[in-house]
Amino acid sequence: xxxxxxxxxxxxxxxxxxxxxxxxxxxxxxxxxxxxxxxxxxxxxxxxxxxxxxxxxxxxxxxxxxxxxxxxxxxxxxxxxxxxxxxxxxxxxxxxxxxxxxxxxxxxxxxxxxxxxxxxxxxxxxxxxxxxxxxxxxxxxxxxxxxxxxxxxxxxxxxxxxxxxxxxxxxxxxxxxxxxxxxxxxxxxxxxxxxxxxxxxxxxxxxxxxxxxxxxxxxxxxxxxxxxxxxxxxxxxxxxxxxxxxxxxxxxxxxxxxxxxxxxxxxxxxxxxxxxxxxxxxxxxxxxxxxxxxxxxxxxxxxxxxxxxxx
Amino acid sequence: xxxxxxxxxxxxxxxxxxxxxxxxxxxxxxxxxxxxxxxxxxxxxxxxxxxxxxxxxxxxxxxxxxxxxxxxxxxxxxxxxxxxxxxxxxxxxxxxxxxxxxxxxxxxxxxxxxxxxxxxxxxxxxxxxxxxxxxxxxxxxxxxxxxxxxxxxxxxxxxxxxxxxxxxxxxxxxxxxxxxxxxxxxxxxxxxxxxxxxxxxxxxxxxxxxxxxxxxxxxxxxxxxxxxxxxxxxxxxxxxxxxxxxxxxxxxxxxxxxxxxxxxxxxxxxxxxxxxxxxxxxxxxxxxxxxxxxxxxxxxxxxxxxxxxxxxxxxxxxxxxxxxxxxxxxxxxxxxxxxxxxxxxxxxxxxxxxxxxxxxxxxxxxxxxxxxxxxxxxxxxxxxxxxxxxxxxxxxxxxxxxxxxxxxxxxxxxxxxxxxxxxxxxxxxxxxxxxxxxxxxxxxxxxxxxxxxxxxxxxxxxxxxxxxxxxxxxxxxxxxxxxxxxxxxxxxxxxxxxxxxxxxxxxxxxxxxxxxxxxxxxxxxxxxxxxxxxxxxx
Numbered sequence: 046x047x048x049x050x051x052x053x054x055x056x057x058x059x060x061x062x063x064x065x066x067x068x069x070x071x072x073x074x075x076x077x078x079x080x081x082x083x084x085x086x087x088x089x090x091x092x093x094x095x096x097x098x099x100x101x102x103x104x105x106x107x108x109x110x111x112x113x114x115x116x117x118x119x120x121x122x123x124x125x126x127x128x129x130x131x132x133x134x135x136x137x138x139x140x141x142x143x144x145x146x147x148x149x150x151x152x153x154x155x156x157x158x159x160x161x162x163x164x165x166x167x168x169x170x171x172x173x174x175x176x177x178x179x180x181x182x183x184x185x186x187x188x189x190x191x192x193x194x195x196x197x198x199x200x201x202x203x204x205x206x207x208x209x210x211x212x213x214x215x216x217x218x219x220x221x222x223x224x225x226x227x228x229x230x231x232x233x234x235x236x237x238x239x240x241x242x243x244x245x246x247x248x249x250x251x252x253x254x255x256x257x258x259x260x261x262x263x264x265x266x267x268x269x270x271x272x273x274x275x276x277x278x279x280x281x282x283x284x285x286x287x288x289x290x291x292x293x294x295x296x297x298x299x300x301x302x303x304x305x306x307x308x309x310x311x312x313x314x315x316x317x318x319x320x321x322x323x324x325x326x327x328x329x330x331x332x333x334x335x336x337x338x339x340x341x342x343x344x345x346x347x348x349x350x351x352x353x354x355x356x
Numbered sequence: 357x358x359x360x361x362x363x364x365x366x367x368x369x370x371x372x373x374x375x376x377x378x379x380x381x382x383x384x385x386x387x388x389x390x391x392x393x394x395x396x397x398x399x400x401x402x403x404x405x406x407x408x409x410x411x412x413x414x415x416x417x418x419x420x421x422x423x424x425x426x427x428x429x430x431x432x433x434x435x436x437x438x439x440x441x442x443x444x445x446x447x448x449x450x451x452x453x454x455x456x457x458x459x460x461x462x463x464x465x466x467x468x469x470x471x472x473x474x475x476x477x478x479x480x481x482x483x484x485x486x487x488x489x490x491x492x493x494x495x496x497x498x499x500x501x502x503x504x505x506x507x508x509x510x511x512x513x514x515x516x517x518x519x520x521x522x523x524x525x526x527x528x529x530x531x532x533x534x535x536x537x538x539x540x541x542x543x544x545x546x547x548x549x550x551x552x553x554x555x556x557x558x559x560x561x562x563x564x565x566x567x568x569x570x571x572x573x574x575x576x577x578x579x580x581x582x583x584x585x586x587x588x589x590x591x592x593x594x595x596x597x598x599x600x601x602x603x604x605x606x607x608x609x610x611x612x613x614x615x616x617x618x619x620x621x622x623x624x625x626x627x628x629x630x631x632x633x634x635x636x637x638x639x640x641x642x643x644x645x646x647x648x649x650x651x652x653x654x655x656x657x658x659x660x661x662x663x664x665x666x667x668x669x670x671x672x673x674x675x676x677x678x679x680x681x682x683x684x685x686x687x688x689x690x691x692x693x694x695x696x697x698x699x700x701x702x703x704x705x706x707x708x709x710x711x712x713x714x715x716x717x718x719x720x721x722x723x724x725x726x727x728x729x730x731x732x733x734x735x736x737x738x739x740x741x742x743x744x745x746x747x748x749x750x751x752x753x754x755x756x757x758x759x760x761x762x763x764x765x766x767x768x769x770x771x772x773x774x775x776x777x778x779x780x781x782x783x784x785x786x787x788x789x790x791x792x793x794x795x796x797x798x799x800x801x802x803x804x805x806x807x808x809x810x811x812x813x814x815x816x817x818x819x820x821x822x823x824x825x826x827x828x829x830x831x832x833x834x835x836x837x838x839x840x841x842x843x844x845x846x847x848x849x850x851x852x853x854x855x856x857x858x859x860x861x862x863x864x865x866x867x868x869x870x871x872x873x874x875x876x877x878x879x880x881x882x883x884x885x886x887x888x889x890x891x892x893x894x
Binding site: 075076077078079080081082083084085086087088089090091092094095098099125126127128129134137138190194197198201202205206209210211212213297298299300302303306307310313314315 | 401404407408410413414495496497498499500501504505551552555556570571572573574596597598599600602603606607609610611612613773774775776778779781782794796805808809812813814815816817
């Protein structure tokens with residue numbers, strides 16, 4: 046296990062380095078931020094002066110080497126738009142706002158599908174199953190910005206301000222954005238759990254477990270679900286990426302001051318340091334979550350223990 | 357050279373006493389007999405946060421609303437956008453090459469630092485990038501490089517603690533506007549805290565003191581009870597960021613905010629029918645246009661060809677092809693106006709010009725005269741920064757493209773992000789038959805800020821003044837006699853209208869919506885919202 050983790054750590058360093066390097070050069074291909082800082086009536090000289098002040102007039106390889114020297118210390122430079130340390134800005138927006146929202150949505154989209162999917166599978170073609178399939182289809186096919194606006198109109202306007210229309214900080218602020226963000230992955234996971242359960246419930250070992258006289262609950266959750274959970278876990282891990290990118294829309298609709306909106310403005314604003322810092326954080330999170338998913342899968346299913354092979 | 361007594365009377369302001377309440381006076385408990393709540397918090401929903409609070413970095417429309425609550429300028433504006441005394445009580449030319457500003461006494465920054473002539477000199481140093489090392493402060497990437505745009509401003513001096521003189525190397529009739537509208541920051545505080553401090557927790561002389569700034573979420577202020585003018589009539593002010601227009605309006609309808617900025621035209625019409633909501637609007641300086649390539653081949657990366665729109669007949673034809681009335685009625689629901697002058701209707705020196713008529717036949721005839729026929733049509737590659745200026749702008753550009761096609765212009769619309777558009781313009785790589793859709797506004801009050809667009813090679817100048825218009829423009833810049841200058845500006849505007857450097861689309865009227873609890877909110881033509889004297893019903 047230790048060797049596995051060490052190997053994954055080395056992989057992670059290369060993955061993160063690769064990602065930030067690609068992004069470093071890609072964002073610079075998109076154009077020059079200096080023109081965005083000056084008035085539209087600025088002359089070329091004024092733009093050149095702004096570029097020089099930002100250090101963007103230096104050769105690209107010099108900029109890259111400086112970046113490589115500073116980035117491991119968490120120093121991604123000053124935001125071009127806000128003139129504050131880029132990583133500090135990213136972390137300020139990630140924690141707690143985006144982390145809260147993503148965590149709440151992950152809990153909703155990972156925990157709720159288990160009973161919903163299991164019940165739908167064990168009551169196949171029953172009312173619950175039909176309702177669950179219809180509901181899943183409905184939630185998956187609805188654009189999140191539209192769903193968010195409808196929820197605001199319902200809970201904040203039509204129901205007389207039952208829940209706040211915007212902002213963050215309290216549980217009541219979290220409910221609508223978390224529900225909106227969780228809607229599509231929740232629906233997807235319900236369908237995944239249902240499909241997985243329907244498949245494993247046909248297997249002999251389930252019949253054997255029942256024949257042994259095990260309680261139905263034990264059969265379902267200890268034997269069947271454990272085997273059906275593989276794809277569900279993998280997809281849940283990947284859906285973290287969806288959660289983080291999905292927050293961009295949700296944060297805009299609900300005025301949630303998270304990382305998504307920071308990135309949405311950093312990209313068209315050519316705020317290179319902020320984009321690089323955000324991508325670095327995203328890459329780290331992805332790598333970490335995938336590692337956790339690999340370990341969890343191994344714990345659930347010995348056949349998937351990649352870390353034992355490596356040991 | 358003209359003599360001083362002929363300077364425009366409202367620029368040569370006599371000593372004007374503070375028109376608001378006395379310093380430190382408590383706000384009233386009623387407005388027009390309606391009881392108000394002076395302890396309340398006014399919550400205003402804005403589409404975006406400011407990226408910084410240092411006025412030197414830029415005074416765009418959103419930033420301006422945040423920055424001007426805290427910082428003030430020498431020249432203030434009234435609700436109609438007319439200049440009134442701010443931190444300067446008077447401004448007048450002492451001779452053709454010297455302006456004198458008499459400063460308001462008894463004004464302090466929020467931390468207690470007194471405002472005086474030293475403050476103004478320090479700010480002029482920052483604006484013109486002088487003595488920064490002496491003050492020990494960093495330079496910033498500024499929106500306007502004063503030392504490059506106004507190189508004729510030679511020096512500034514303190515006459516006494518409350519009088520400052522600015523010397524120029526050539527007459528500059530609008531210097532009061534150029535310098536006077538720039539918000540002023542404290543000297544000692546900035547030296548101590550650095551320019552980073554201005555961005556983190558700024559301290560100004562304005563009507564509101566910044567209490568908390570949660571970036572991308574809200575900025576909270578407390579009323580400056582020591583304010584020299586009319587203070588806010590609520591104890592607190594919260595500028596709440598709600599990017600999505602539908603969510604801003606929902607928050608207003610739910611009673612969770614009191615006032616909403618930037619209401620889209622269609623929503624303004626619908627909200628106007630709601631008895632619990634008031635919709636108000638004001639003409640802005642934002643002028644939206646199609647800029648086309650009228651540069652000569654030596655003035656850009658031309659590939660050896662002059663711009664296809666070098667001939668004024670061609671540009672006039674495009675202007676005549678646009679049905680502005682339809683655009684304003686159908687897309688803006690009346691929240692825009694057509695303006696054939698290059699100067700915003702609310703700027704000082706604006707002279708009304710006859711609108712460009714919608715005349716398809718004449719447009720076609722002009723194109724034919726310019727040598728474009730059905731067999732050899734005029735082509736236009738139009739760069740279009742979608743989702744940058746709002747939905748109504750996007751819809752307008754799409755509609756105008758169809759109108760241009762109707763007179764025989766073959767238009768190719770290329771959608772790109774705003775940064776990429778600027779990249780093209782900076783490099784000067786607009787194709788010979790290229791053009792772009794964009795808007796421009798102004799942080800100043802004088803017409804000069806608009807008519808200088810075609811005087812030097814800038815991002816938006818793709819049809820530089822021909823020599824005779826350039827002379828006329830330069831004359832307006834040097835003419836210190838107000839009447840003569842206004843006449844010269846009017847003449848220039850008429851000539852520019854006929855020369856048609858751009859395809860004028862519309863000038864914006866901005867709509868705001870507020871609950872009926874809000875009293876005395878009046879939108880201004882300026883970029884910022886003003887909450888002085890705004891009250892909430894008890």
